[in-house]
Amino acid sequence: PRLANQIAAGEVVERPASVIKELLENSLDAGADRIQVELEQGGVKRMLVRDNGQGIAEEDLPLALSRHATSKIVNLDDLEAVRSMGFRGEALASVSSVSRLTLTSRHVDAEQAWQARTSGRDMVPEVSPAAHPVGTSVEVLDLFFNTPARRKFLKTEKTEFNHLEEAFKRIALSQWHCFLSLKHNGRQVHSLKACSTRAEQEKRVADLCSPDLMQQAVFLEMEHLGLRLWGWLGLPTFNRRQADMQYFFVNGRPVRDRVVSHAVKQAYRDVLFHGRHPAYVLYLELDPAGVDVNVHPTKHEVRFRDSRQVHDFLFRTLHRALAEVSP
Ligand code: ADP
Ligand code: MG
Secondary structure, three states, X not given: OHHHHHHHHHHHOOOHHHHHHHHHHHHHHOOOOEEEEEEEOOOOOEEXXXXXXXXXXXXXXXXXXXXXXXXXXXXXXXXXXXXXXOOOOOHHHHHHHOOEEEEEEEOOOOOOEEEEEEEOOEEEEEEEEEOOOOEEEEEEEOOOOOOHHHHHOOOOHHHHHHHHHHHHHHHHOOOOOOEEEEEEOOEEEEEEOOOOOHHHHHHHHHHHOOHHHHHHOEEEEEEEOOEEEEEEEEOOOOOHHHHHOEEEEEOOEEOOOHHHHHHHHHHHHHHHOOOOOOEEEEEEEOOHXXXXXXXXXXXXXXXXXXXXXXXXXXXXXXXXXXXXXXX
């Protein structure tokens, strides 16, 4: 099982950012509305995710770390279940096989907290009593310490941190109800209050993306034939950094999609005669039956049932919004 786990881990745990994405999704699945992330040395030395979710019962702790042991009821017809499936019960097992992992949790109904530790090859976790408020902490130390070939593929601390921050941003830009904090090497990078108004959302977007983007951005909201698009649209600049500020969510899930980016680019090009470095944070909502989000569980791909309709709706809506604000 150890070898199998490491092979699986090689596929799913590409770098620290892929670990953080899975841990954050687990916290959200557990109903957390307060999540703290602490990182050291681009996450390679240490990653900690602490949440206030429902927690894990003592007897379920070893199970949470074993392969194919998902507690999440999975009905394949239910697209939402597919979304929350992550690696189908493999994420924690995979991460624990390539790191020193400590899972500490107190279930809502439990009198006290428990802790399970693994250290790479030692796949049978020891469980011991611990101190922890209701919720869960996952600490991942020394990622890839036992797989030197994997470790060699890691980039500089700065690059790994940038990937980590991106994973954090994508969650933060869609989970408005959640308090989220990010620390790197002891420095507070983001501390985001839960948002319930648009002004609070705009503050979060400015904090995560760029204050400049929000100063000149327009808010748009449009609904047509069951498709709803809302969010912020910035005027493009020739600033290369802004090339990163392109966030598109479909039913709350971050997506990179050719239909979407083509429609956006076309709209910018049509109005402003160039489509370089547009900046946007946009949310498309539609009937889940109209989109297949399970094209690949770890990539941000989707397949629209009627991509022509989605493309035209996006293009027309963005075109109109841009035409209003373009100088
Ligand atoms: P999956 O999320 O696909 O079920 P994971 O390996 O990510 O698989 O997690 C395994 C199990 O561990 C989950 O099904 C859940 O029961 C439990 N778990 C993991 N993280 C948390 C958390 N932060 N809070 C509560 N339960 C968790
Ligand atoms: Mg998971």
